Amino acid sequence: MSTVDRFARIPNNVNLGGDKRLQRALESWLPDYLSWWQEMGPAMAQDKDVYLRTAISVDADGWANFDYVKMPEYRWGIFLADPTPDRKIHFGDHIGQPAFQEVPGEFRNILRRIIVTQADTEPASVEQQRRLAFTAPSLLDMRNLFQVNVEEGRHLWAMVYLLQAYFGKDGREEADELLRRRSGDPDKPRILGAFNQPCNDWISFYAFTMFTDRDGKYQLASLAESGFDPLARTCRFMLTEEAHHLSVGETGLMRVVRRTAELMKANPGKDVRSLGGVDLGTLQRIINFWYTYSLDLFGGEISSNSADFFAASLKGRYQEERREEHSALGQMKVVPVVEGGRLSNKEVPLRNALNEVLRDDYVEDCERALRRWNHELEKLGVEERLTLPSRRFHRHQGEYSRHSFDPQGNLITAEELAAKRDQWLPSEADMAFLRSIMVPVHQVGKIASWTSAPARGVDGKPFEFEYVRL
Ligand code: BYC
């Protein structure tokens, strides 16, 4: 097992103390990171005690250590999952070769691009969520927000370690750029679309952690298969933290659905908004928005980049190890595309369709969550259901971005889409309504009127616990 240096300025299990040059590089990046955190991290409670989990090692009893911490004093560390002895590459053109421990020269650029793209999303999400604590619906929710934020900060550290350790001067420059771009800034935006969208209310936050963090899960899982071993090991450990972000989103929306259903049942025929709840129509439109922006994060349906990443053995498929065939050669995938003004099926060499293959796994996982929420509606006697729109609806990347589709996936005209837009996607009025109900509930054990308390607290604590000492 790797040794953990918990008390170093930068906690790590990569023997940073044994590489003075790298240690100096990271220690000189640290103050810049902290300035970024002060400027762009959570805008509230930076000087308050928050009940957070901190990773202090990668084994079962060390990675989730709970205690009160002030966020700027959080121990952001560099932790890689333990190495697999004699690990061999198990997919792509380099199958059977020993895993790369250094960056192969010919793949330097594409590997750097993958790592920078992954890295950029982490601080971006913290920026998007910056002001949410002001309107937290409970102290537990506020704590969960902060937990997600500090861990996204740690994910940035994980990627910056790779850049600085393996990419020399270029890597150091990329690390600096990661602190310069800003979510939503027209002059220096974040790289991927979803990470430049505003996320200023809690319904959007739950949808973001449900759908956008879930893209993170699938991308990290594909990179955890990587033939570049340091990347694989980093992502394996990041995935353990990611599970919490996904549960914040999935249970967050579940709690809202439950509250809405209770209000509907108790007040038949009445407008849910007038009762202080979020109507199912608004919930559906927020789901439509974040789900489709998250579908974009998988890239184009037909992509030579995805073929190159796989051929280079740098990015695998979801659970590649469990598949039977690992070359992805000599196979085709059918992708519906628009040709001559209508949809038709196109056969694409599998390697060029790997973004879509990964999107398939993601869509299936999202459908599972929808079934759970709908089961809750059913249990509470509400007939309406929530749905996922077609993956062609409201796309900004790939085959479908150049055309207009309805939520069922039918081709429509741009005029039809414009006319129906506010039925299908959050309108100004929806957002104004959400802003109006986002009033802070910062007392121990209290909860906002538009949601319900979770069944469980964190770390075995009850909901009625002082998760943030304001
Ligand atoms: N927005 O060949 P294409 C997470 C660009 S989330 C803007 O179709 P490719 C997290 C693309 O870069 C996980 N641009 O796509 C979640 C390319 O640009 P160039 C993040 C986009 O390359 C919540 C062009 O369009 N991790 O961790 O096959 C909170 C054509 O690209 C978008 C990763 O993304 C977009 N949505 O696949 C915190 C993993 N999509 O080359 C954290 C690493 C594509 O023409 N990244 N473009 O300038 C990758 O594997 C790939 O870059 C992508 C895109 C899957 C993102």
Ligand code: FE
């Ligand atoms: Fe992350």
Ligand code: FE
């Ligand atoms: Fe996350």
